[in-house]
Amino acid sequence: MGRAFHEGMLRASASLAKTTLVLLAISLPLRGAALELIVWTSYKNHPPFVLPKRANESREAAVRRYVQGLASHSELAKYTKGYRNFPVGQFSKLPQGGKDARSLLVINDTEDLKPGYLINTFYDPAKKARGKPYAVPLAADVGLTKPEKRELAKILDREFPHFIHMGGGDINPAIYKEKNTHSISVQPRRDEFEVMLLEKKIKTINSGGRADRITGVCRASQLTSALCGYKVGQDVPTFVKDNVGHGPNVPTSEGGQPSHEANLKQTRYPFIKDWLGQDRLKVNTYHHQYVQWKEGGPLELAAVADDGVPEALISKDGRIKLFQFHPELMVQSTSPELQAAGKKIMDEIMAPAPPKTYTRACGLVNGLRSLAAETSRK
Numbered sequence: 001m002g003r004a005f006h007e008g009m010l011r012a013s014a015s016l017a018k019t020t021l022v023l024l025a026i027s028l029p030l031r032g033a034a035l036e037l038i039v040w041t042s043y044k045n046h047p048p049f050v051l052p053k054r055a056n057e058s059r060e061a062a063v064r065r066y067v068q069g070l071a072s073h074s075e076l077a078k079y080t081k082g083y084r085n086f087p088v089g090q091f092s093k094l095p096q097g098g099k100d101a102r103s104l105l106v107i108n109d110t111e112d113l114k115p116g117y118l119i120n121t122f123y124d125p126a127k128k129a130r131g132k133p134y135a136v137p138l139a140a141d142v143g144l145t146k147p148e149k150r151e152l153a154k155i156l157d158r159e160f161p162h163f164i165h166m167g168g169g170d171i172n173p174a175i176y177k178e179k180n181t182h183s184i185s186v187q188p189r190r191d192e193f194e195v196m197l198l199e200k201k202i203k204t205i206n207s208g209g210r211a212d213r214i215t216g217v218c219r220a221s222q223l224t225s226a227l228c229g230y231k232v233g234q235d236v237p238t239f240v241k242d243n244v245g246h247g248p249n250v251p252t253s254e255g256g257q258p259s260h261e262a263n264l265k266q267t268r269y270p271f272i273k274d275w276l277g278q279d280r281l282k283v284n285t286y287h288h289q290y291v292q293w294k295e296g297g298p299l300e301l302a303a304v305a306d307d308g309v310p311e312a313l314i315s316k317d318g319r320i321k322l323f324q325f326h327p328e329l330m331v332q333s334t335s336p337e338l339q340a341a342g343k344k345i346m347d348e349i350m351a352p353a354p355p356k357t358y359t360r361a362c363g364l365v366n367g368l369r370s371l372a373a374e375t376s377r378k
Helices: 002-027 059-072 074-079 117-128 146-159 188-207 219-227 272-276 336-350 371-375
Strands: 035-041 049-054 090-093 102-106 132-136 162-165 213-217 231-233 257-264 280-284 290-292 299-305 310-315 320-323
Touching (some): 035 059, 035 146, 049 146, 102 117, 117 132, 162 219, 188 213, 213 219, 219 231, 219 290, 219 310, 272 336
Parallel strands (some): 049 132, 102 162
Antiparallel strands (some): 035 049, 257 280, 299 310
């Protein structure tokens, strides 16, 4: 009787353990579970969002997971407060064809989560160029497992040949292995997602065979350059003596925008000097940080202020184009000079990439640095 009792208890325990494992498998996301992209049109006059959806969740659940993930993360909750009340909107799937015309606007600023002046300065030119612009919201990987995050970066890289990283706040100095001395409103968790996307796209560019490209403006110019091994000067007035004036509070202005002159440089692949056919350009200025560019690296100097601060950079294979100034805002200037230059630059940015003009001479992968490793130790 005692033996039968113990055998019965063992069978019951085994059955309970099996049931528990089944329940855990149902309630927890599987490691490496398949993801797909959903197209979420939440607002009118705003590029449709793309978000990851697990195979075992509905599209509405995917949106809830993202919004709840923002609210439950201490840094993101504070940063996105007042910006998480999205209209339900409509859902669809990413079309099978037309991939070459797609561009992905990578959002890092909360203002760009809603329709408005800034997001439309990129969205409207992309539509005008007969492109298909989409937007990925900041920290779109929130709530995903590490394998799922890698899968999301892989999918976005595959489905969107052109990444457009827009302006925003200062980047985390840990990316270029420096302490924060002058950086303002740093958001490491936001940066982590953007770094993951840039690293994946740069590796794809280096692999050759595809006409993928990156456009980076202001903050994104600094972020991309940092991933390529360059340092970022954390404050122009502190580190650049006799500077020409950089930032929104400079005394000189043109067409309602703070501005200064820049010298345009000839580059291996056609860029600003070739696009405009001139040697100098008046540019707007809204930054206090800058790329500490040096000779011999993977990026060429394409425009520079009279004080030596880089205003535009291009990779030596022509696929990565970086702007310290804001060409998208120059289009809105009341100055005919700034407006014409900004329009021409935006037209060139949004034009289809000519794949046969590119080589495999990028060599950027040696300069990549992972922010994920830095932030995971904090």
